[in-house]
Amino acid sequence: MKRQIRKQWRVFAAIIVLFVVAIGIAGYILSNQRFYLPAWVPGLGTDFYEVEAELPTAQAVVPGQGQTVNVAGVKVGEVGEVNLENGRAVVNMQIKDEFKPIYKDATILLRPKTGLKDMILALDPGTANAGEIEEGGRVRVGNTLPDVNPDEVLSALDGDTRAYLRILLNAGGTALRDTDLAEGEQTAAQDLRETxxxxxxxxxxxxxxxxxxxxxxxxxxxxxxxxxxxxxxxxxxxxxxxxxxxxxxxxFEAFAQEEGSLREALQLFPGALQQTATTLRDVNSLAVELGPTLEGLRPFARELAPSLRRQRPFLRETTPVIRDQIRPFARDVQPTVRDLRTATRNLAPVTPGLTRTFKVLNRFFNTLAYDPPGDTPSYLFWSGWAAHAGTTLTSLQDAHGPMIRAIVLISCTEYGVLAPLAQGNPQLGLLAKAANFPDDRVNCPGNLTGFLSQVPLAPPPSE
Known part of the structure; x- marks a missing residue:
């Protein structure tokens, strides 16, 4: 055997090539003839997901003729068996395993693929919310629609309607029939086509x-x-x-009563429109002047982007401050703001009076602070003197300690008696001197002693 193969190797190689070509051609033919290997064949087998569809009628549905099941125009399976159950057609659909599942709200429309009634099943798989149909399950008749033939539509019409339809078709045929056409004149069909x-x-x-x-x-x-x-x-x-x-x-009745006023207003519209036209002309001149200005702003606009980019580090640094400090502060201050809102509502009635009061105070302080030109000082110039004098008048102590202020009132007679007493009592004389009494010769003309000048001061204490 081996010796013969070596001798006739060319013939043997040709037979092998023919065998391989035959297998390829057979595979191509079988693939176009919807020949599927079982699912257990590795790599070449095809597994199907079988679901039944219940239809009122399965007219022109023939198993084994390659009638397909399409989803959105794409073939996903083929029609298997067709059975009759309780007066309804049950069509077995063999759907490729990669296109499963089909859901319980799926809908099926039986429709012709060609004018020769080559039927297909147009399938809408439904939505996942309705739940899946298990293998061998059924799409109920409520979710399926059969193909409707023209004779079924015509049979639903009554006799008069069919008669009128026949008259309409005959009249249309007569209208489209071309008779006695001149040379170069279009036919009725051509006119209809152009229409x-x-x-x-x-x-x-x-x-x-x-x-x-x-x-x-x-x-x-x-x-x-x-x-x-x-x-x-x-x-x-x-x-x-x-x-x-x-x-x-x-x-509307009020508008009707104002018809005269509306008519007068409409009569004023032409003048307003003329003014609008004048304004638009002025705006046009403004636009002409604005164009060069905007052109001059272009360098600024070009430099604005780098400036904004240079601001990004600052914005990144301030973001934590806003997020961690300002926002918490804003949240914490909200209760206080709500409490202050009540106070401000209560303050609102007296706000006008306070405003007037502060305006008067403002004018008063402005008057005090005003320094007129010339030698006349302002009112505030005397404030220092008044403060010093007030302190002197109201002070209850000095550098030596607390003191009691008093006013001594004596008559001219007592004034005359005081001189002998002061001469005999040096302490009293010292107090009289310290009291800085006015000269008795001025206040008491009848008393010419001038005793204060005669009162000796107490000698200083000996060391």
Whole structure:
């Protein structure tokens, strides 16, 4: 055997190549014939997720003809068996394992793929909130719709409607029939085609509008819900609405009574418009002057960005201060501010009076502080003298210690008696001298002694 292979190796290699090519062609044909290997075949096997669909009718659904199950136009499986249960068609759907699961709120539409009734199942898998359908489960008839044939639509019409429809179709055929056309004249079909072409921009804009509405479906649903709540709330407030209508009616009646004034106001509008035009012309000249100014500000604007970037370290340093010091202080001071709010409300009635009082005090202090020109001093010039004199008059002690202030009142007779006593009592004479009595010869003309000048002072104590 080996010897023959060595002798005929070319023939043997050709047979091997033909065998490999045959396997490739067979695999290609089988793949296009929807031939699937079992799931247990490693690498080539296909596993299916089987779910049943309950339909009112499975017209033109034929198993084994490659009729597909599509999701958003993408093939996800094929139609398996078709059975009849309780007068309803049950279609077995074999869905590829990578496209599972299907949820309990899934919907199925049976529709033709071509005009020859090559049917497909258009599947919407549903939402995860409804829960998954286990393998072998069923989509109920309430979530499925069959294909509707034109004869079913026509059969739903009554006899008169069908007769009128027949007349309409015959009239349309007569209108589109071209007879006695001049050379170069367009046919009715061509006119109709051009008419439909004119609707192309409308259809395109309608498509864009529809896509926009689809993308905003949630917003539209929210608007409808809010409008429903608004309508419900308005229904509960019918009396208020009636009062609003009555008030609006009264307002409109008032407007009607002021018709003459409104007409006069409208007559003033031309002048106002002329003034507006003049103002706009002035603004135009301002804009012309403003252009070079803004051009001059461009270097400043270019330098502003680096300046702001240089402020970033400062902002980073002040951020902890604001976060850790100013914000806690603001939170802590809020109770105090609330307490002060009550005090300020109570202070509000007397604030006007206090304002007037402080204004009077302000004028008073301004008068005191005013220094007029010339030799006349201001009132504050005398404040030092008044303070010194006041201290002297009201002080109760001096450098020697506490003292008692007194006023001695004596008559001229007592004044004359005081001289002999002071001469005999040196201490009394010293006190009389310290009292600094005025000269008796001035105050008492009849007394010419001038005793104070005659009173001897006590000798100083001997050491």
């Amino acid at each position: 439909f072409k004119r609707f192309e921009p409308t259809a395109r804009d309608g498509q864009r509008l529809t896509k926009g509405l689809i993308s905003r479906r949630k917003n539209i649903a929210r608007v409808i819900h809010n409008f429903q709540e608004l309508s419900t709330a308005l229904g509960k407030k019918d009396r208020q609405l009636a009062a609003l209508v009555d008030s609006a009616n009264a307002n």
